[in-house]
Amino acid sequence: MRLNSKWNRRSFLGSVGAIAGSLLAPRKLFSRPSAAAGTSTQVSGFGQTGNPYEELGVPTVINCEGTMTVLGGSLPHPELEAVMTMAGRHFVNIPDLEVAAGKRIAEMLKLPDGYTALVTSGAAAAIQSGLAGILTGGKEALIRQLPDLTGMKSEVIIQKSHRNPFDHQLRSTGIKLIEVETPDQLRAAVNERSAMMHFSNFANAAGQIKVDEWVKLAKQYNIPCMNDAAADTPPVSHLWDYTNMGYDLVTFSGGKAIRGPQCAGLLIGRKDTVANALLNNSPHEDTLGRSQKVGKEEILGMVKALELFLAEDHEALAKEWQARLEGISREITKVPGVTTSFFVPDIANHVPHMSITWDASRISVTPQQASKLLRNSKPSIVIGGGEGRPGLAMCSFMLQSGEDKIVAEQLSRVLREHAV
Ligand SMILES: *Cc1c(COP(=O)(O)O)cnc(C)c1O
Numbered sequence: 001m002r003l004n005s006k007w008n009r010r011s012f013l014g015s016v017g018a019i020a021g022s023l024l025a026p027r028k029l030f031s032r033p034s035a036a037a038g039t040s041t042q043v044s045g046f047g048q049t050g051n052p053y054e055e056l057g058v059p060t061v062i063n064c065e066g067t068m069t070v071l072g073g074s075l076p077h078p079e080l081e082a083v084m085t086m087a088g089r090h091f092v093n094i095p096d097l098e099v100a101a102g103k104r105i106a107e108m109l110k111l112p113d114g115y116t117a118l119v120t121s122g123a124a125a126a127i128q129s130g131l132a133g134i135l136t137g138g139k140e141a142l143i144r145q146l147p148d149l150t151g152m153k154s155e156v157i158i159q160k161s162h163r164n165p166f167d168h169q170l171r172s173t174g175i176k177l178i179e180v181e182t183p184d185q186l187r188a189a190v191n192e193r194s195a196m197m198h199f200s201n202f203a204n205a206a207g208q209i210k211v212d213e214w215v216k217l218a219k220q221y222n223i224p225c226m227n228d229a230a231a232d233t234p235p236v237s238h239l240w241d242y243t244n245m246g247y248d249l250v251t252f253s254g255g256k257a258i259r260g261p262q263c264a265g266l267l268i269g270r271k272d273t274v275a276n277a278l279l280n281n282s283p284h285e286d287t288l289g290r291s292q293k294v295g296k297e298e299i300l301g302m303v304k305a306l307e308l309f310l311a312e313d314h315e316a317l318a319k320e321w322q323a324r325l326e327g328i329s330r331e332i333t334k335v336p337g338v339t340t341s342f343f344v345p346d347i348a349n350h351v352p353h354m355s356i357t358w359d360a361s362r363i364s365v366t367p368q369q370a371s372k373l374l375r376n377s378k379p380s381i382v383i384g385g386g387e388g389r390p391g392l393a394m395c396s397f398m399l400q401s402g403e404d405k406i407v408a409e410q411l412s413r414v415l416r417e418h419a420v
Contacts, residue, residue, distance in 0.1 A: 061375075062403045064383040064394035066349040067231065071382060073255035073262050074398060080304050084261060087300040094283045094296065101299045102274065108306055109240050111268065118267040118274045119254070119302040120281065123230035125292035126251035126267035127169040131156065132288050133276030134196050134224050134249075135173060143280055146288045147174030153195035157186060157223070159214075161206035162199065166228060170198060173288065182208055183217065190221045197221075201229040201242070202348045215246045224248045224273065230265070231256050231348040234314055239268075239306075248273060254298070257351075257397070260305030264298040317397070322352040324396035324404045329354060331408035335415045337362030349395060357391035358415060365418035367392050373414050381410055 046052060053060050067074050076084075098118060105117040120126040135152045136142035142152060156170050160179040167177060175195060180186045186197075186209065197218045204211050211227065218225035226249040227242045234257060242250045247269075254264030267277055281289035322342070329340040337359035344352055360366075365373070367385050370392060374381040383394050396404060 059380050061380040061382045062400075062406060063398040064381060064396070064407060066351070066395050066398060067253075067256035069253075069255070073253075074257065074259045075400070076259055076261070076301075077305070077308050079308060080260065080301055083304040084297040084301045087295075087297040090296075092296055094299075095278065097296060097299050098278055098294075101303050104303055105266070105268075105306060108303075108310060109268070111240060111243055114271055115243050115269060116271050116274050117269075118278055118281075119294055119299045120251075120265045120267050120277075121263050121292040121294045121298070122255065122265040123228065123251045123253040124166055124169045124265070125281070125289065125294075126249075126265045126277075127166060127226070127228055128172055129277040129281045129289045129292065130226055130249040130251065130267050130269060130273065131170055131173050131175065131196055132280035133273050133278075135175070136276060136280060138276050138279060140279075143284075143288075144286045146280070147172065149174045153193050155189075155191070155193045156196045156198050157189050157194060158198045158200075159203070159207040159209060161208075162203040164200055164203070166200075166230070167198070183213075186217060187221075190223065194221070194223050197223050197225045199225065199227045199247075201227050201232045201238075204347060211242070212245055215242075218248075219246060226251070226269075232350070233257050233309075234318075234350055236310065236312075236314055243268060249277075254302050254305060257349075258305050258309050260309075261298040261301035264294065264302045264305075266302065318352060321395070321397045324399060325352055325354040325394070328394075328396070328404055328408040328411070332356065332412050332415065335363070335412055336419070338415055343389075349397075351395050351397045353393055353395045355389045355391055355393050356411070362420055363415050363418050364420050365414065370411075370414050374410055377410050377414075379406060381407055383407070383411075 046055060049055055051060070061071065063071050065071065102116040102118055106115055109117070111117070118126070118129070120129055132146055135149065136146060154175055155178050156175045157178045157180060158167065160181050163177070163179065170177065178189045180189050197214065199211060199214050201211065209217065215225050225247050227247045228251050229238055229242060230251055230253040232238050233252065239252065249267060249269035252258065252266040252268070254260030254266060255262040267274060280287050282293040284290065325342065332338050333340055339357050341355045342352060343355060344350060367390070371384055374383055383392055385392055399407070
């Protein structure tokens with residue numbers, strides 16, 4: 001599988017199977033109250049300690065990597081947990097709920113006329129359902145038939161540099177990906193089988209055709225156009241920038257920086273296409289998307305998460321995240337030979353990051369070794385290299401209160417222990 005920079009930033013972690021393999025004693029530092037926030041429900045048996053992860057013997061980790069699905073994405077706001085608990089107290093017609101939630105989300109995001117949203121089980125599900133909707137339209141026979149594309153269009157055009165593991169969700173519909181690099185190649189690739197043009201937002205810089213030009217060309221060729229912007233908030237304006245640009249479908253992950261339900265995402269798009277995506281999705285049976293069930297809890301949770309996300313003071317948050325990094329920097333640069341610098345990735349985890357490097361002649365541990373030692377420390381800290389930079393890199397926006405101090409202490413300790 002071809003890897004681009006976006007995926008390389010995860011490389012120190014590898015499969016993260018290593019985390020599961022590090023058998024550490026449970027820690028009590030950050031036990032949280034039971035998930036049923038706002039209720040006084042007493043839990044007996046499993047969950048009675050307030051930390052069911054510890055009860056199962058799976059160590060929780062301090063997350064310096066950002067919103068990684070493999071680490072659990074993000075942690076929900078207590079008000080979100082409260083609304084999801086309320087969701088579980090009633091029965092409701094799910095398709096009706098989806099349509100009403102989509103309408104509310106469209107209003108909150110001030111989407112252009114003719115656009116709505118669908119809560120899916122994640123951005124990956126939104127990619128598959130969105131394309132399925134384009135392929136089948138509202139035709140029941142075609143919906144049942146997928147991924148057999150007989151009688152449907154069968155190709156999706158994508159820039160070569162935009163290929164990534166999530167295009168599996170496109171391929172799962174049965175389509176063939178047609179790779180192009182230049183506008184001329186794109187023109188040559190367009191034919192009567194072209195169902196959609198796909199854009200991977202994080203790869204904007206890597207491709208020759210940029211995000212605004214891609215959608216213009218799609219309009220010129222009259223082909224529906226999707227942008228996968230799964231991890232690309234903040235900035236919050238990305239939630240409407242791409243529909244304003246003219247994209248027919250845009251996908252977001254709910255469980256990343258939006259801090260929505262872990263198993264939720266958004267398909268934002270033109271009403272007819274979104275309606276057809278829902279027909280290809282759970283709760284509708286004999287559909288490709290039936291395996292991507294989204295529950296009443298996730299649907300209401302996504303509405304609440306967006307409300308909370310939109311109301312947040314994003315500038316103040318960015319300042320707080322930067323201040324946390326600077327606090328860690330002050331501690332670790334006391335170790336002779338250690339240098340830090342700050343950066344914000346252009347896209348995806350677009351939040352303050354800190355690069356940590358050291359003079360190899362004064363500190364003998366490699367970044368990979370340091371990362372492993374921290375992962376095996378108590379508490380376990382997940383920090384990797386990243387964004388093509390040497391040394392270690394971290395962000396602080398998924399740290400919980402007090403964890404920045406632990407990171408500073410443990411990192412200083414590991415580096416000091418290897419002073420030459
Ligand atoms: C995380 C991610 C996805 C998948 O999002 P889920 O909400 O986990 O399904 C898709 N595309 C990109 C680029 C991502 O970063």
